[in-house]
Amino acid sequence: MAKGAYIAGKWAAGDGDWFEKTCPATGDTSWEGQAASAAQVNQAVENAREAGKSWRHMPQHDRTRILEAYAEEIGARAERISEAISRDMGKVKWDSLGEAAAMKGKIAVSIQAQVERAGGKSGDTAFGSAHLTHRPHGVMAVFGPFNFPGHLPNGHIVPALLAGNTCVFKPSELAPAVAEIMVECFEAAGLPPGVVNVVHGGRHTGAALLEADINGLLFTGSAGTGTAFHRHFAGRPDVILALEMGGNNPLIVWDPADVDAAADIAAQSAYLTTGQRCTCARRIFVPDNGFGGKVIDALVERARGLKIGAWNEDDVFMGPLVSEKAAEAAVDFQTMLSKAGGKPLRRLKRMDRGGGFVTAGVIDVTDASSIPDEELFGPLVQVTRVKDFDTALAMANDTRFGLSGGLVSDDDALWLKVHNEMRAGILNRNRPTVGAAGNMPFGGPGLSGNSRPGAYYAADYCAWPQASQVSDKAERLEAKGFPK
Ligand SMILES: NC(=O)C1=CN([C@@H]2O[C@H](COP(=O)(O)OP(=O)(O)OC[C@H]3O[C@@H](n4cnc5c(N)ncnc54)[C@H](O)[C@@H]3O)[C@@H](O)[C@H]2O)C=CC1
Numbered sequence: 001m002a003k004g005a006y007i008a009g010k011w012a013a014g015d016g017d018w019f020e021k022t023c024p025a026t027g028d029t030s031w032e033g034q035a036a037s038a039a040q041v042n043q044a045v046e047n048a049r050e051a052g053k054s055w056r057h058m059p060q061h062d063r064t065r066i067l068e069a070y071a072e073e074i075g076a077r078a079e080r081i082s083e084a085i086s087r088d089m090g091k092v093k094w095d096s097l098g099e100a101a102a103m104k105g106k107i108a109v110s111i112q113a114q115v116e117r118a119g120g121k122s123g124d125t126a127f128g129s130a131h132l133t134h135r136p137h138g139v140m141a142v143f144g145p146f147n148f149p150g151h152l153p154n155g156h157i158v159p160a161l162l163a164g165n166t167c168v169f170k171p172s173e174l175a176p177a178v179a180e181i182m183v184e185c186f187e188a189a190g191l192p193p194g195v196v197n198v199v200h201g202g203r204h205t206g207a208a209l210l211e212a213d214i215n216g217l218l219f220t221g222s223a224g225t226g227t228a229f230h231r232h233f234a235g236r237p238d239v240i241l242a243l244e245m246g247g248n249n250p251l252i253v254w255d256p257a258d259v260d261a262a263a264d265i266a267a268q269s270a271y272l273t274t275g276q277r278c279t280c281a282r283r284i285f286v287p288d289n290g291f292g293g294k295v296i297d298a299l300v301e302r303a304r305g306l307k308i309g310a311w312n313e314d315d316v317f318m319g320p321l322v323s324e325k326a327a328e329a330a331v332d333f334q335t336m337l338s339k340a341g342g343k344p345l346r347r348l349k350r351m352d353r354g355g356g357f358v359t360a361g362v363i364d365v366t367d368a369s370s371i372p373d374e375e376l377f378g379p380l381v382q383v384t385r386v387k388d389f390d391t392a393l394a395m396a397n398d399t400r401f402g403l404s405g406g407l408v409s410d411d412d413a414l415w416l417k418v419h420n421e422m423r424a425g426i427l428n429r430n431r432p433t434v435g436a437a438g439n440m441p442f443g444g445p446g447l448s449g450n451s452r453p454g455a456y457y458a459a460d461y462c463a464w465p466q467a468s469q470v471s472d473k474a475e476r477l478e479a480k481g482f483p484k
């Protein structure tokens with residue numbers, strides 16, 4: 001049985017509600033145990049605060065060295081990390097191995113970012129010297145999502161630690177297992193007890209962490225939850241919030257010479273990780289002509305041809321959704337689009353093998369009305385045929401979100417227009433909307449976050465800058481009208 005709380009360097013059974021996670025591919029129980037209670041959450045925060053007293057004063061190179069060792073430990077456990085993630089949330093093997101590799105790769109990027117974005121500098125002034133220093137916030141609560149249960153919380157935790165903060169990590173209750181391996185890696189790397197604490201559980205544990213004495217909330221998850229958390233901390237400018245949320249991401253496909261290449265890009269944008277990436281394309285715009293028709297046909301052909309299976313089967317592209325509930329929600333979303341006038345060209349359907357398995361869907365919403373600007377976190381893509389490029393661009397931008405977007409076109413002038421006018425933090429040309437680079441900022445405007453992008457820019461929200469003007473001795477000051 002898994003343990004519910006890792007506090008001050010020791011695992012303990014949780015005192016909260018019992019919960020378990022079932023693998024959506026095999027039906028096996030992948031994690032079971034008790035959640036951390038509110039008392040345990042408070043204890044974890046207190047221990048993180050205590051540990052912070054020495055961690056924040058440790059020389060930067062010593063903190064860096066521990067995190068470099070952590071990277072090695074992650075690398076050595078890539079196979080186990082991949083399996084834990086796949087068993088919990090169903091991600092296929094090559095994809096979860098990719099996540100494990102990203103976890104390791106992120107550490108070097110974060111170390112570089114800490115130096116380049118949160119380092120210090122000094123210079124001479126007329127009176128002495130001026131200095132820039134960065135200081136940690138204190139105790140950071142880290143909330144992880146289920147879709148990248150290792151890589152994305154790791155992308156908050158590592159920069160937070162490098163900057164001298166300590167963390168209390170609440171993994172997603174839909175993919176809790178990988179956190180235990182992360183702890184194992186931190187221990188093996190020599191991280192002092194209390195610097196990272198883990199509290200397992202769902203909403204109750206999360207709510208207790210929000211109420212605890214934290215200095216920052218580093219969140220990756222849905223816009224609904226992130227917005228509720230933002231509301232929770234209204235009037236609390238003393239708590240730093242970094243909210244990484246979802247998208248309703250557009251991809252415009254406009255007359256590239258290679259229809260198959262365009263369809264490949266569109267299909268991978270829509271269906272990678274079973275559509276459970278925040279950067280997945282949800283809306284595809286094509287010209288209302290023969291070319292647009294060919295792209296749609298080629299996309300449908302790809303949706304039909306994807307090999308779907310369990311993480312422990314060979315050569316599968318797409319695993320199941322995270323749960324049966326998610327599969328039902330995806331079907332319901334498609335039904336809602338159909339009622340609004342959408343025409344399914346290839347239906348997203350629950351598969352006979354049960355669990356979270358669904359087929360990949362394409363729905364033509366050209367003639368639909370009142371489509372909600374919502375993210376469906378699954379493999380269903382909406383296509384719209386439009387009369388001209390400006391209409392495509394205007395429709396692409398007609399969203400409250402702004403995470404990712406893209407253009408598939410050989411036309412440089414169109415790219416220039418899209419680059420200047422499409423409102424998306426991750427904006428690609430002739431590349432899938434997914435697969436963002438860790439050495440760049442990751443986030444977007446609107447409801448996709450609170451303008452505190454992560455990845456390379458995570459260093460910015462993990463420390464506050466301090467500016468000092470220094471004169472070695474106190475000297476008399478002069479100013480017009482000031483008494484001498
Ligand atoms: N922009 C980004 O960097 C990314 C955003 N996402 C977004 O995350 C979502 C998928 O992840 P989910 O795990 O479903 O998100 P979620 O919002 O359901 O959960 C995220 C975390 O918040 C906790 N939580 C949820 N409701 C809570 C409540 N009422 N009180 C306290 N804690 C609560 C969960 O237990 C979990 O740890 C998608 O919307 C996706 O777009 C996912 C990955 C990257």
Ligand SMILES: O=C(O)CCC(=O)N[C@@H](CCC(=O)O)C(=O)O
Pocket residue numbers: 102106147148151155276277278279280433434435436437438439442454455
């Ligand atoms: O944080 C980073 O290193 C870059 C962000 C990243 O890995 N993005 C991935 C997955 C995130 C998601 O979509 O849920 C991507 O863009 O595919």
